Amino acid sequence: MQISNRIKSKGLQKLRFFCQMCQKQCRDENGFKCHLNSESHKRQMEIFGQNADRVIAGYSEEFEADFMELMRRSHPRARVAAKNVYNEFIADKYHVHMNSTKWYTLTEFVKYLGKTGKEHTPSPQAKYAFPVLCC
Numbered sequence: 001m002q003i004s005n006r007i008k009s010k011g012l013q014k015l016r017f018f019c020q021m022c023q024k025q026c027r028d029e030n031g032f033k034c035h036l037n038s039e040s041h042k043r044q045m046e047i048f049g050q051n052a053d054r055v056i057a058g059y060s061e062e063f064e065a066d067f068m069e070l071m072r073r074s075h076p077r078a079r080v081a082a083k084n085v086y087n088e089f090i091a092d093k094y095h096v097h098m099n100s101t102k103w104y105t106l107t108e109f110v111k112y113l114g115k116t117g118k119e120h121t122p123s124p125q126a127k128y129a130f131p132v133l134c135c
């Protein structure tokens with residue numbers, strides 16, 4: 001799904017208690033615990049267990065693509081801190097959760113971008129590239 005479509009459906013629902021595996025948002029901690037014990041979640045976990053590497057690689061790719069797209073779109077001319085982009089990123093209720101990616105934390109993701117030189121990807125209209133400066 002394109003992030004622009006997702007942003008239209010952006011809700012104010014709290015993002016805690018979200019099960020990435022099942023793409024399920026639970027209302028509260030209790031609901032989340034219930035969900036973790038449900039048959040459908042256990043089935044998902046089994047599938048995940050057999051394909052963990054592939055599943056994480058998929059989430060990582062999606063996370064990176066969405067994150068970079070948001071950065072290009074929202075901050076085409078600015079130098080911007082990763083934390084600021086991330087805060088906008090997680091406002092989208094369908095965002096890929098950081099802890100489902102191979103980086104696990106924003107710091108690791110930024111390190112990865114730095115290592116691969118991707119934080120300097122310029123947009124066509126940008127005066128200068130927009131490095132992700134810090135977390």
Ligand SMILES: [Zn+2]
Nearest residue numbers: 019021022041
């Ligand atoms: Zn689940």
